[in-house]
Amino acid sequence: MAELLIRNAFVIDPLSGIRGEIKDIAIRDGKIVEDTGANAEVIDAQGCLTLPGGIDSHSHVCGTKVNFGRYMSPEDMRAGRTSRKGVMHVTSGYSVPTTFGNSYRYSTMGYTTVLEGAMAPLEARHTHEEFTATPHQDMLANTLFDGNWSVMEAVRDKDVKRAAAVVAWTLAAVKGFAIKLTNPGGTEAWGFGKDVHSIHDTVPHFGVTPAEIIDTMIRANEILNLPHSVHLHCNNLGVPGNYQTTLETIERVPDLHARRQTLYLTHAQFHSYGGSTWKDISSKSEDIARMVNARPQVAIDMGQVMFGRTTTMTADGPMEFKLYMLHQNKWSNHDVELETGSGIIPVFYSRKSLVNCVMWAIGLELALLTRDPWQCMLSTDNPNGAPFIKYPEIIALLMSRRFRDRESELLEPRTGHYVPLFAIDRELDWYEIAVMTRAAQAKALGITSIGKGHLSPGAEADIAIYPLKPQEIDPSAEYKQVMAGFGKTRYTIKRGRVVSRDGEVVVEGANSTIWTKARIPPELDLSSDPEFVKKFEQYYTVRMSNYPVQDVYLPRGVCIGTEASL
């Protein structure tokens, strides 16, 4: 029995209602327990901030498009190299590092669970292979259904049950975790040489609208009783004036779940633009936040932009093509048969660009104007807004008005006319940061019941101890220490084992992949449905029997089984 006792920890555990008290944490065999025996190994936390392991609910770290980002950016690969050291593999890359690079950098920041934001079902094997090489985090995969032909046919036929059946079959086949809709209908419309500019535009050939896809998938998701809600990347990403589309989308969301949101809107920053062109783009964060405050059935993540070099990558092919037309730099677009697409381009967010400064401000505004931190999670849509290694800086900005004011002096001088940020006094506290970086994510993803995101007995012993003493430090003034502290844990503990210490990775690590399987009545099982089978026979480049991801790809799979309400 491996036992570990953490003494004198300043614990904030929002899901257990602990808002900051000095406590001991007892661990046995990878789980939190009431107490340990006399022989337990002891860590003295010395009053340092101790939180459940960080959870990133939207990040792009594994899979084909991430890998293409690596492949097309040799300059990114040359940046951020570290050599082999002890148990650490060689790493390289800055915005799209190698898998071990991602894993070690997350680990030293105290993150123990990461959700890959977009996995194309057809290309799931690649994602799972990279998951096994991201050893310090438990991984989950949002699975793309935005342009899925079978789904759109079910939407056209107003057949929610069939949509649910497609989702159930596909998630189980590709070992996915949740439904992701990226620019629903938009990428498929683009495949037909068209585009959708509102949620009421029709997707050619299928005759469905994004609004209908979203409505149907929300209901299908809840019929299947999946742990997470539908995870939506709204239509019109990055388009000036798109906040209207976002508001319209949120307005449609019913409240169907007691314990979590009914719709998760990712990287809300990219969807909160006013104006009509790049010249008069402005922040509409106040409108979006007001709407979110009024609708507890939605949750958002920030999608914060930070200045510097990064790589954008999304299943939103048409959006990336538009970016390419703007930058004329290197670019990749990719079509995934009957499912979705993707695009990748490198970008540089500059303080000299008014547009970029407005984007930077919007993300922070969303976090500061959303009243309930459980509804707005910290993210950069890694690496789209910035590489996740910028999280500590974002935390410091949210906790310190002084830091924001100091930053404002470096921005494009007109920025203040287009954003409300500098009129906002709010400074988030330690508790709110703890919510926004782990507890809210665990709740939103529906993984608290498997012991994620909290430290009550029975939970997974995933813990981050930061070299920060909340009782001694004033984050408003000492934002630099806050930034440094969140950048490097004193200890990151994964399943009861110290995996990194003071920024040094100390074990090889072995993660789990969490996936969902909804049990549906046999008459809805699509395995022998003639229409569904025909898709594989006529259109897919792979046979149906070769499509599912075999168990061997998930050496430590954790399946969350649900019973569909059918």
Next chain:
Amino acid sequence: MRVILETKPRKKPKIPIEAEAIIPQNFLLKNDIRVYEGNKERTLDEIFYVTTEGPAVSADQVEIVLSGETGVIKRVGEYMNAGRIVIEGDIGMHCGNFMSAGEIIIRGNADAWLGREMRGGVIRCEGNADHYCGAGYRGEKRGMRGGTIEVLGNAGDFTAEYLSGGEVRIMGDCGDLPGVEMRGGTLIIGGDCHRPCGNMTGGTCMVFGTARALLPTFVNAGSEEREFCGQRVEMNVFRGDVANRGKGTLFVRKK
């Protein structure tokens, strides 16, 4: 100063050697020079018999002579900024990567990526060069930006891909797609080639042999005389690649 590096016999002579440290400035500074044999770090004298003759006060005065089984040695001359390297035989991949000044002479053949993303200086290869001579690495938007590469033999496919400046001169034939994505600089091909200059947006390419499978997206813009090896040659002039709104110039010898 003259540094002579002669390869020692190795148990497994096919294991490549990564030798980006072999550049004149490192010998001038008397740096502790390490190379990799496969994934094992080695000191220079584990791989070579090292002889040093004479003094040098600047890197310009350093000449490195490599001999023996040099065809498996990669990245010689990477980031070189002065001096001279003479390779008595063949050289491995990525010779002269990013070099900015100085001179590299190769008496034998060069493997792929000779002078990749080179900024300045001179490379002269007396044998053949393999694929991607003077090109940019995969994913780079610019290949060679300055300096001169001269190959007396033939070159492989994708010669001078993404060429942005400087001059690449291949006296013999080129393979497929020389000058593809070219955006500046000059590419001269003494012999034949296949599908030159696709997606070219700028720069000048001259083919003094036969250009097979010339792309249809080049517009004929008359003819001009050009000189090659002391002879005046009548050339067709093309502009393109119009598929890319390109403003490059492609000269091809008239039959």
